[in-house]
Amino acid sequence: MQVFSIDRGDGPIVLGQPHGGTHVPEPVAERLNDNGRGLADTDWHINRLYKGLLGDATVVQSHIHRYVIDANRDPSGVTLYPGQNTTTLVPLTDFDGKPIWVDGQEPSTDEVEDRRQKYHAPYHAALEQELARVRAKHGVAILFDCHSIRSLIPFLFDGELPVFNTGTNNGATCDAAVEHAVHETAAKATGFTSVLNGRFKGGWTTRNYGRPDEGFHAIQMELSQRAYMTEAAPWNYRDDRADTLRPHLKNMLERLRDLALSGALTEKGALK
Structure with a gap:
């Protein structure tokens, strides 16, 4: 089983997809309880939702489920949202606070580190390499981290969560023009709600790679799943909903690409 896959494009946009994978190695799956085996916290159909929206974008997607290890958590284990409920590098509960492991079968510290090396590190090595390649070609790289919940x-x-939840760690992970392009598009999307740096301000991926002074801009989009699918098992993709949502995502990505290719971001940053 591949840990990740890359669909390489020539443009300045990289789509990160750390939570769409559903693969759980059998020795791990055997230790999940009935609740855990439901994999309810998957970013269901995220690759399908974004597929084809921007032909020259690079896509880096993890195929490993977040219950094995969460590719959008700090590998050191530091929480992203101090004082708020969240899940850990290897979750012990689901998003509802319910245990996902058989009693006594929770992963040990050594297991967490082993999974970090096998699954978390390779995904991020690939993502970092693609961002570096894109920046070398265009002088700038924009990471659009794709999530849903x-x-x-x-x-x-x-x-109820808004449909569009844009996160930039309060503006730290990208140029203001990048943030504005995405949030303005979301705010003007008729029939959809939106928020900037609300409950979700950008996960570890966004915060780690967002270094605008070095030509790396990162932004997270957390979508409410009601906008494109059924929010209960069997988690069906809904074309009627997705076909209404996808044009707005396409508009966001096209605006970001145009912004990157305009030279405006490299003129502001350290790389010229």
């Missing part, structure tokens, strides 16, 4: 999860947030 159920709309109602009281353990993580109050009320």
